[in-house]
Amino acid sequence: MLVGYARTSTFDQIAGLEAQIEHLVATGCKVFAEQVSSVAERPQLDAALDFVREGDTLVVTRLDRLARSTADLLRIVSVLEAKGVSLRVIDFGGSEMDTQSPAGRLTLTMFGALAQFERELMLVRQREGIERAKRLGRYRGRAPTARAKLLDIKRLAGEGLRAPDIAKKLGVSRASVYRLLAEARP
Template structure:
């Protein structure tokens, strides 16, 4: 049985999720597990797919970054699959699918995973360098803390006698942010 797994990071990527599901069904997936969640968050549907597959099955994904967040993560997932006798098929790997059911497929997957992780590290390094340069040139200010934008509203509600927990709920912010704005010690103010 071929089982598919599809993932996008946000709800706004609905079309991307639909495209993944379509591609997985086109290669014969009988069941597709799909979710909208960041790769760093708990991926419940991925865990469900890994639990669902049985010996002789193949887990299919459209791209490597939909499955794993790093080479270590990839190798751990592949090890779990291998322990169950399940192969992994990645549909889009430079135009050619990669299947861990073969020795060459295992080698290619590990190599491509390492290259992908290296590219991500380089991208993050360039991003940090760009931010440092922009800061040095006085062009980068960072974002204004979101909670601080509502400081006046927090103070107004407090003056009206509203408790910090209620202020946080009304303004859609964390209690800790409310306490920071109020300049109160969070330990001493937890009764609110």
């Protein structure tokens, strides 16, 4: 059985998630999808890893949709191998990659390391850019996403939803929901 996993980091990337899902469905996959940062808990990935059985193949459109680091990738591959499940990456630099072969496993490990290296370089460049912008007085920080959803937070709280449920529903942190509700109290 082909089991697909699709992920984007933010709710703003809905088109990217939809494109992944369409590609996985066209490949014949049962799809698990979520919009969550790779550094957060990924319940749909956990569900997909729990769902797959011996002889199945976990399919992702791109490697960066699956793992946050080489160590995370190797952990996931180890879980899959222990269950007798292979991993298939549809868009692997213009070709497709499958861990059913030794060459596929080697390639996956090498590209996982390169992807992690690229991400770490990007983060260094990002930090350098932020520091430069701060020195020039141009840095404003990211837009406060939770505060923009204050009316929705108040409405959902008024409907009796708990802060963790509100946070999950609106895609903000629980701490932000608690803080904004406390600020809104008379």
